[in-house]
Amino acid sequence: MDPSPPDAPADPWVVVTHRVIYGDTDAMGIVYYGTYLRFLEVGRNEYLRARGGEYRQIEAAGYVLPVLEVNVRYRAPAVYDDVLEVRTRVGKVSKVQLSFEYEVRRASDDALLVTGSTSHASLDKETRRLVRLPECVLRWLPQPSS
Amino acid sequence: MDPSPPDAPADPWVVVTHRVIYGDTDAMGIVYYGTYLRFLEVGRNEYLRARGGEYRQIEAAGYVLPVLEVNVRYRAPAVYDDVLEVRTRVGKVSKVQLSFEYEVRRASDDALLVTGSTSHASLDKETRRLVRLPECVLRWLPQPSS
Amino acid sequence: MDPSPPDAPADPWVVVTHRVIYGDTDAMGIVYYGTYLRFLEVGRNEYLRARGGEYRQIEAAGYVLPVLEVNVRYRAPAVYDDVLEVRTRVGKVSKVQLSFEYEVRRASDDALLVTGSTSHASLDKETRRLVRLPECVLRWLPQPSS
Amino acid sequence: MDPSPPDAPADPWVVVTHRVIYGDTDAMGIVYYGTYLRFLEVGRNEYLRARGGEYRQIEAAGYVLPVLEVNVRYRAPAVYDDVLEVRTRVGKVSKVQLSFEYEVRRASDDALLVTGSTSHASLDKETRRLVRLPECVLRWLPQPSS
Numbered sequence: 001m002d003p004s005p006p007d008a009p010a011d012p013w014v015v016v017t018h019r020v021i022y023g024d025t026d027a028m029g030i031v032y033y034g035t036y037l038r039f040l041e042v043g044r045n046e047y048l049r050a051r052g053g054e055y056r057q058i059e060a061a062g063y064v065l066p067v068l069e070v071n072v073r074y075r076a077p078a079v080y081d082d083v084l085e086v087r088t089r090v091g092k093v094s095k096v097q098l099s100f101e102y103e104v105r106r107a108s109d110d111a112l113l114v115t116g117s118t119s120h121a122s123l124d125k126e127t128r129r130l131v132r133l134p135e136c137v138l139r140w141l142p143q144p145s146s
Numbered sequence: 147m148d149p150s151p152p153d154a155p156a157d158p159w160v161v162v163t164h165r166v167i168y169g170d171t172d173a174m175g176i177v178y179y180g181t182y183l184r185f186l187e188v189g190r191n192e193y194l195r196a197r198g199g200e201y202r203q204i205e206a207a208g209y210v211l212p213v214l215e216v217n218v219r220y221r222a223p224a225v226y227d228d229v230l231e232v233r234t235r236v237g238k239v240s241k242v243q244l245s246f247e248y249e250v251r252r253a254s255d256d257a258l259l260v261t262g263s264t265s266h267a268s269l270d271k272e273t274r275r276l277v278r279l280p281e282c283v284l285r286w287l288p289q290p291s292s
Numbered sequence: 293m294d295p296s297p298p299d300a301p302a303d304p305w306v307v308v309t310h311r312v313i314y315g316d317t318d319a320m321g322i323v324y325y326g327t328y329l330r331f332l333e334v335g336r337n338e339y340l341r342a343r344g345g346e347y348r349q350i351e352a353a354g355y356v357l358p359v360l361e362v363n364v365r366y367r368a369p370a371v372y373d374d375v376l377e378v379r380t381r382v383g384k385v386s387k388v389q390l391s392f393e394y395e396v397r398r399a400s401d402d403a404l405l406v407t408g409s410t411s412h413a414s415l416d417k418e419t420r421r422l423v424r425l426p427e428c429v430l431r432w433l434p435q436p437s438s
Numbered sequence: 439m440d441p442s443p444p445d446a447p448a449d450p451w452v453v454v455t456h457r458v459i460y461g462d463t464d465a466m467g468i469v470y471y472g473t474y475l476r477f478l479e480v481g482r483n484e485y486l487r488a489r490g491g492e493y494r495q496i497e498a499a500g501y502v503l504p505v506l507e508v509n510v511r512y513r514a515p516a517v518y519d520d521v522l523e524v525r526t527r528v529g530k531v532s533k534v535q536l537s538f539e540y541e542v543r544r545a546s547d548d549a550l551l552v553t554g555s556t557s558h559a560s561l562d563k564e565t566r567r568l569v570r571l572p573e574c575v576l577r578w579l580p581q582p583s584s
Contacts, residue, residue: 019334019337021330021333021334021337022172022173022174022178022333023172023178023180023329023330023333025172025173026168026169026171026172026173027168027171027172027173027175027176027225027226028168028502028504029173029175030173032168032169033475033505033508034169034472034473034475034476034479035472037315037471037472037475038313038315038472041313041314041315041472042313045311045313045373054373055373056372056373064466066466066512066515067471067512068511068512069509069510069511069512070471070508070509070510070512071507071508071509072507072508073506073507074504074505074506074507074508077504079173080173080348081337081346081347081348165483167476167479167480167483168479169475169476169479174356174358179329179359179362180326180327180329180330180333181326183325183326183329183461184326184459184461187326187459187460187461188457188459191457191459191519200519201519202518202519210320212320212366212369213325213366214365214366215363215364215365215366216325216362216363216364216366217361217362217363218361218362219360219361220358220359220360220361220362223358226494227483227492227493227494314464314465314466314470315464315470315472317464317465318460318461318463318464318465319460319463319464319465319466319467319468319517319518320460321465321467322465324460324461326461371465372465
C-alpha cells in the first residue's frame with residue numbers, strides 16, 4: 001500500500017460507545033477476545049456514517065470491501081457493564097485498498113484497552129476482482145491537506 | 147399444526163457432541179443462554195444429515211425453512227470444557243410446517259441441561275410465500291408406522 | 293407463578309435502539325435467530341437502568357437472576373443496517389420468579405419483527421438456592437396500583 | 439520473545455474439523471471475520487489436548503494464559519456447510535510468553551482460507567502478574583531436538 005505522507009495530520013477519531021453485556025463476555029469474567037471484532041465493525045460503520053456515507057451505499061454501487069487482515073492488541077480487560085468507547089479512523093489508503101485503525105477505551109477512566117487495525121480490499125461485487133476504490137468511498141475519506 | 151397421532155412411537159434422537167469453549171460462555175461462568183441456539187442449529191443440521199439429507203439441498207430445491215418460534219428451558223448450567231450431547235428429533239409435521247425437539251445433556255453424567263423446540267415454516271425461496279413442505283424433506287422425516 | 297391481576301395496567305415499555313451489523317446476520321441475509329437473545333439481554337439491562345437499578349447491584353447484593361426459559365416468535369426478518377427498537381417490560385412477578393416481555397420493532401416503519409419473553413429465578417449467588425426476590429429488584433418493579 | 443532457532447523443525451500441526459453453520463456466517467454469504475477467533479480457540483484447546491494437556495489444568499495450577507495479540511489474514515471465504523480444518527501449532531516460546539500459529543483450510547480441496555497467530559502471556563491467576571510459563575505447559579510443548 002502507498003503509505004500516507006509521514007507529515008499528514010492524523011485523521012480525527014470517530015467515537016461510538018457500547019455498554020458491555022453478558023453476551024460479550026466469557027467465563028474468564030472479561031470481554032471475549034473475538035467479541036472485539038464486532039466492536040470494530042460497529043466502529044467502521046459509524047466512521048462512514050460520520051463522514052456522510054454508509055457501507056450499504058458501497059454495496060449498492062456494486063462494490064464490496066471485505067476484510068483482508070485484522071490485527072488486535074489486548075492491553076487491558078473490559079468487564080460486564082463497562083461503557084466502551086470505540087474510536088475509528090482511516091489509516092492507509094491506496095488505489096485498491098484501505099485500512100482502518102481502532103482504539104477501544106473504557107469511558108469511565110479513558111483507560112486504553114485494545115488497539116487494532118483492519119485492512120480491506122476494493123472488489124467488484126459480481127466478479128470479485130480487485131478494482132479501484134469507488135468514488136463514493138473516496139469522497140468520505142480524509143482529504144489530502146493541499 | 148396437525149399433531150402427530152398420540153400413539154406414534156417418538157422419532158429416535160440424533161445425537162451430536164460439542165465441547166464448550168470460552169467463546170460459548172459468559173462472565174457468570176456458564177454457557178450463555180443465547181449460545182444454545184447455535185447448538186440447536188447444529189442439532190437440526192445433523193438430524194437431516196443422519197436421515198440422508200442436507201439443509202443445502204432444501205435451498206437448492208427452491209425452499210427455505212426459517213425459524214418461526216423457539217422455546218428453550220434451561221434446567222442446569224454447562225461450563226467450560228464440558229462435552230455436551232445435543233439430541234434432536236422431529237416433533238410435529240403439518241403440510242406447511244415442521245418442528246424439531248431438542249435435549250442438551252452433559253456427556254459425563256447424562257445430566258439434562260436444556261430442553262427446547264423450534265418450529266419452521268416451508269417457504270418458497272423467491273416469493274417467501276408459504277408452500278407445502280418439499281418432497282426431499284418429507285423423504286427425510288420419520289415415516290408413519292402404517 | 294402468581295399472575296398479575298388481570299385488570300392491572302400493563303407496565304410501560306422501556307425502549308432501546310440497536311443498528312444491525314454484519315456480525316448480527318447470517319448467510320440467509322437476515323438477523324440470525326440466536327442474535328435476538330443478545331438484544332433481549334440489552335433490553336432487560338436497560339429496563340432495570342430506566343427503573344433506577346442495575347443488574348450489577350443484584351449480584352453485589354448476593355443474588356443472581358438466571359434465565360429459566362426463553363420463548364421467541366419471529367414474525368418478520370431484520371436486515372443489515374436496520375435500526376431496531378427493543379422494547380422491554382416486566383410480565384409476571386412471584387415471590388421467587390420474574391418474567392420480562394419483549395417486542396423488537398423496525399424503527400423506520402414500526403413493523404413488529406419479534407415478540408418474546410424470558411423468565412428468571414431468584415437465586416442466592418453462593419448457595420444457588422431459590423430465594424425471595426431481593427428488595428432492590430422489588431423497588432425497581434412496577435408497583436401495584438393500590 | 440526469544441525466537442525458536444531458525445533450523446528447528448516446525449512443530450507438527452494438530453488438526454480439528456468444524457462444519458460451518460448459519461450462526462458462523464453473515465449476510466455477505468460467508469463466514470464472519472470474527473467467527474474465526476472462535477475456531478482459533480478450538481484449535482489451541484485441541485492442540486493442548488493432543489499434547490496430553492488441557493487448558494483447565496493450567497487454571498487449576500493457578501495460571502492464566504490470556505491473549506495479548508491476534509493477527510489473522512483472510513485469504514479466501516468459507517461458506518455454509520463447508521467442512522473446515524483448523525490446524526494449530528506452537529510458534530515462539532519465551533520464559534513468560536507463548537504463541538500459536540494457525541491455518542484454516544477447506545477440507546474438500548485443501549484450499550488455504552485463513553492464516554493467523556495468537557500470542558499469550560503467562561500470568562499468576564490471582565495477582566495477574568507476569569510469571570514463568572508453568573511446568574505443565576512446558577511439558578506439553580514441542581521439545582528442543584537436542
